[in-house]
Every structure is written in C-alpha cells, then in structure tokens.
Amino acid sequence: MQRIKKGDFVQVISGNDVGLRGQVEDVLKDWYIDRHHRRIRRNPNGDRVRVEGVNVRKKHKKRAQNKLGEIVEIRVPIHVSNVMLVCPNCDEATRVNYHEEDGKKVRVCKRCGKPIDKTS
DSSP: OOSSOTTOEEEEOSSTTTTOEEEEEEEEOOEEEOTTSOEEEEOGGGOEEEETTSSEEEEEEOOOSSSOOEEEEEEOOEEGGGEEEEOTTTOSEEOEEEEEETTEEEEEETTTOOBOSOOO
16 A cells, blocks of 8 residues: 555655645656566655645747747656655644554554545
C-alpha cells in the first residue's frame, strides 16, 4: 500500500517550497528494467509526486510555424520523501501507520489515531 496516493492533501517539508500545502495530482513510480524490458524492482530514487501549486517552473516555448512563442508554467514533480501527508481529521502533517480493518489494510494517522482512508 502506498503512503501517499493521488488526491491526498500533502505539505512540503523540505526544499524551496517548504510549508506549502496542496493536493497530489500524480504519483509517478520508477522501475528498474532488465534487458528484456521487464520490471525487476522499484527504484526508490524515482518515486515522485506532482502537487498543485508546488514546484512551479517557467518554460519558454519556441515560436512555431503559425504560433507565437510563449512562456508556460509547468509543475515539476518532487520526491515523495519531501512531502508529508496532512491528516483530514486533525489538520496536521503526520506520518502514516497501517491497521487492518475488516480484512483491508487502512492508513491511520500517527498523531490522532483515526483512519485517513474513507471506508465505504
């Protein structure tokens, strides 16, 4: 089970945008690939998340045939270790613990002890 998922609300804990909060747009996983193009194992340095409003860069687009040049803002992914999940119950940045409820693994806040995942 993943510590941070798409749609989670996270806070940046290190880097240029420290303290900013936002919602996770993408979770990008990286794999080591063998010579037969099969996944061998996960690359821990490649696990990144794209958070809205965080780590925004400007990219200069060159003029095309019928279009003018422009400056575009893009959101660059940051490493998953630089963000911390914000508990929806206590509204604090927290670490994640796991418990089993009804045979399913559920993420639990380490601060308040309440489940983070919505149980249906």
